[in-house]
Amino acid sequence: MKWPLPLSHDRLDDGAVSLRSYEPGDAEELYSALCDDRVWEHIPRTAPADFGTLDADIGAAVASGTWLTFTVRRERTVVGRTSLIWDPAEPGGVEIGGTQFTPAVWGTGINGRAKTLLIREVFANGAEWIRFRTDERNLRSAAAIRKLGATDLGVRQDTIVRRDGSTRRSRFFRLDPPE
Structure with missing residues (x-):
């Protein structure tokens, strides 16, 4: 499966924050950054036991052909990750x-x-829209998405299964290109 957007860069940088395509060599530092239970509170799967498991999880998502994962750094320190996720059934955006x-x-x-x-890069490369979603209980994440200017589309049943076995209700958002 071919990634739908011809992204111009595999590294994005604004001087203090940079995103680089995830590489297995990032796993140990990324695991150290994310090994706090609060980071995994609204994530459907349990926290990985070690950096090898984290690397395998990210590698499997990227290998699916529908995920591009980026390691996020503040200056030279790994502080997190984010991804672009493409659904072939909805090819106009990510x-x-x-x-x-x-x-x-x-x-x-x-x-x-x-x-x-990421938003600038995605729209510069032809996306018609960007979607965001978060667990309905993750108020901090929803507030952060609203700050980006995304339109709140409301809460609806999702297909994601939470760790407790319940099917997640997600709050969906949409961002259209600037005019």
């Missing part, structure tokens, strides 16, 4: 998701800066 940051950078604007870099 979802930005799979985002996790170390709690040390929560509330610092790093998430917004990283997402802004």
Whole structure:
């Protein structure tokens, strides 16, 4: 399966925050950044036991051909990850998701800066829309998505199964290209 957007860069940078295509060599530092239970609170699967498991999980998603995962750095320090997710049934756009940051950078604007870099790149390469989604219970994530200017489409049943076995209700958002 061919990735739908011809992304111009595999590294995006705004001077303080950079995103680079995930590489297995990032796994150990990324695992260290994300090994806090709060990071995994709204994630459907359990936290990986070690950096090898984290690498395998990311590798499997990327190998599916529908995910591009980026390691996020503040200056030279790995602080998290985010992904572009493509659904072949909806080829006009992509979802930005799979985002996790170390709690040390929560509330610092790093998430917004990283997402802004991705948003610019995605729209510059022809996407008609960008989707975001978050668990209905993740109010912090929903607030961050609203700050990006995305339109709240409301809560609806999702296909994602939570760790407790319940089917997640997700809040969906849409962002259209600037005019």
